[in-house]
Amino acid sequence: MATTPTIGGVSPSRRGGMRLRQFYPVLFLVPTLGFLLLFSYIPFIRVIRDSFYWFNGTTRRFIGLDNYHHVFFREQLFWPSMWVALKFGLTGIVKVLVFPLLAAKMIHTLRRKGAAYWYRVLLILPTVVPGLVTLFIWIIFFHRDPSIGLFNSIGTAIFGKDAIVQWLSDPKVTFWSLVLIGFPWAGGFAMLIYLAGLQTIPLELYDASMIDGASSFRTFRSLEVPLIRGQLKLFVVLAIIGSLQNFTIPYIMTGGGPRFTTMVPGLLVYRRAFSENLFGYASAIAFVLFLVTMSLSYLNIRFIQSKVEY
């Protein structure tokens, strides 16, 4: 950064251009700040304001903290939806740790770099397919008619005609069906980052563990996993935050049902706002969720930065 010029870092002989140059940084930021102000900051402030109002799209009336009181004490779906989000978060952690790490480790082990490259590409390519398409395909997989749905087709072939499962409408099953979507969850961002992390481990450490006679598994457990702890933690955090924010999957697959077993907080906000026109109330739920996400992120930033040492 030593070479970064101060504003208008020009020779004194060109002092005439200096005044204009001083404003360059500010001018460069005008488009960005304009858009952010209008479509990010103002909406953010409006959400907070709306949360203190009764607002159904036509009439607006200040009601103080009533919306918040309702969220915590009268909203029948708030705590259940937080519970569902927690369950999605926990399963999400498992999903983002097991197979992506396995894939990264296996690719890292490969001797032939050409093969490693192609496995990596092949595992990432499907993640480029639009998320909505993946969901639509899994809706077909879960279809209750065995001649359409993959899972019931396999199930009835093995266990007979009575083995049909209502993957998307049995309250006992549906949550787990949604968890299953995208199996084996191996590709994508997490795998890439784990692999990149593994590749930065100094080779001397491998030599040392080899001299110590460590088995491959022992090397993995005692050397590699601790050294990519930062990356692993990052995705644990992202899984938890993602579970609080994502509502596309339940919206598309189940609408939050059956019996609200897949109702997540984000979908609750969406429903209360756009199906029931309770815009002020939905803003209050949304802002509570934002505060929860913020506190989780804060805890995690401190947690992540606590100890990473080589």
Next chain:
Amino acid sequence: MANPPHETAPMVGSPVPPRRRIRLQFLPHAVLLILVVTTFYPLVFTLLASLKSNAQFYSTFWVPTAPFHWENYLKAWKELSRGFLNSVVVSSVSVTGVVLMSGLAAWTFARYRWPGKEVLYYLILGLMMVPAFLTLVPLYWMVRELRLTGSLAAVFLPYLAGGQVFPIFLMRAFFENLPGELFDSARLDGAGEITIFLRIGMPLCVPIVITVAIMDVMGTWNDFFWPLLAVGQNRDLYTVMVRTFNLTGLMPDYGLLTSAYVIISVPLILMFIFGMRYYISGLTSGAVKM
């Protein structure tokens, strides 16, 4: 971390002792092949189904069955073309605006010193914490108050704001690593600041610019809730995702539906294939040193 990359690593320092190499290499290949096959199965399924009539689909979805019904693609395209065009407009405007504006902003943060810089930077970065559903309600009302709902601007204007945050973060790090002498000499040669940014800064950062562009196109092409809310009942302005969602609800014609799924995936897959190298390195560059 000044260790050499693995590609050039000598055999001695390898994670696996050479003696056990052959046996151990079988396991990774087996595991990876299983993962690749299970990951790809839904895609293969979709491709196969897209060439079937409903009768063929019901009788067997495991294997391709002749005759192939290529007309499924024509029928699907007829349903989607308008939405496809809308999505192309939305994504192109968004990616152009985001790359230029966030590039310029990141440039300012990386290469100039001015008071209040870091405060403003973190104020922008803080927006990453704001989840999409939080601003969905106010944005919905704002595009109505601004009378934008009759045009695609309702869809892409908010993308031009929210889409900039992460790119500013990614590109600032890149720009800061460029050697300052380069710009000093350009400045001595009389180049203006905008010229320096466009002619020297951006070209040197092609990898990260491509990464940012791919991320933006993926985000805007795939988004579903915002386009649905933004244009309301205005069906002519539906993006391709909203159209596909409606189709899926309307007709249980699996050949047509799966053809539609293929059609809307193709642009992203093509883009990924062309930008893959940059995209992967761009994505991993930021998150490795943790």
